[in-house]
Each structure stands twice: as structure tokens, then as C-alpha cells.
Amino acid sequence: MPEHPSIARFRAELARRGGTGEIRVLPDSVHTAALAAEALGCEVGAIANSLLFATDDGPVLILTSGAHRVDTGLVAATTGTLHRAKPDYVRQHTGQVIGGVSPIGHPTPVPTYLDPWLRKYDVVWAAAGHPAAVFSTTCDELLAMTGATELDVE
Secondary structure, rough: OOOOHHHHHHHHHHHOOOOOOOOOEEEOOOOHHHHHHHHHHOOHEEEEEEEEEEEEEEEEEEEEOOOOOOHHHHHHHHHHEEEOOOOOHHHHHHHOOOOOOOOOOOOOOOOOOEHHHHOEEEEEEEOOOOOOOEEEHHHHHHHHHHEEEEEEOO
């Protein structure tokens, strides 16, 4: 069975950025951190959720541990007021659907912030461009590939 085009695009972008992680396509959609952790057999905190928000200045991507919820008031001190992004907005700015937004491979660069809580894990898992696809990485590799700024989100 051929690979889904969004996963193939992600795979190429991961290689282009020097990513070393394993891409896994799971049998079912893992659009929540809890589902992903269960499928992978890891702690929910090791899941790097990619959450796209709208601000007055454009999109902002927050990579947060699955153990955390983003405190939008706290984060807004750095990013400006955060608004929940609608599905069309997410697709426009990432080229991906909610539940499968990867930290990389967007049509244009998106300012990105990373929850330092992810440093607690030797391996973290993030979406690979499709709701059923994830990839393994490290916090340092994720920072290098995304150019993210570390920011406490909770």
C-alpha cells in the first residue's frame, strides 16, 4: 500500500532537516496525546502536541508536552493573545489537518515555542503530518529542526 502523500512530504522534510527519528504509521488515528501514548506504550508527557494558535500577527505553533494544557494567558505575554485556530486556518498555515500537525514542513515558517517539560524524556513523539503517523525525536533535535524558543506553557 503506498504511503499517504502527507506522510511522504513529512518524511522528505524530516530527512532534509537532518532528523534521525523513526516514523510510525499506527493502525488508528492518534489525534490526542492520550491515544498516541497508549498506542506507543509511553508516558503521555513524552508526546509533543503541535498546537497551532492564531494571533493578531499570524499563526503561532506551540509544541507542548501531552501532560500539559497551554495556559493561553501565560503564553500570551510572549506571543500576543492566542485564539483557537479553526480547521481551515490550521490547514492553510501548516498544510496538515488538526490531529496530524507536525512540528515541521509547513508552507511558510511559523513561529514556534517548545515546552521545556519535554526535556524530561530521552525520546519524544510528535505528529508526522497525518493523524495516524508519529515520529520519534529528542527535545534537542526538535529545537534544532524547528528553530523553536523554549517557553513555559503551564
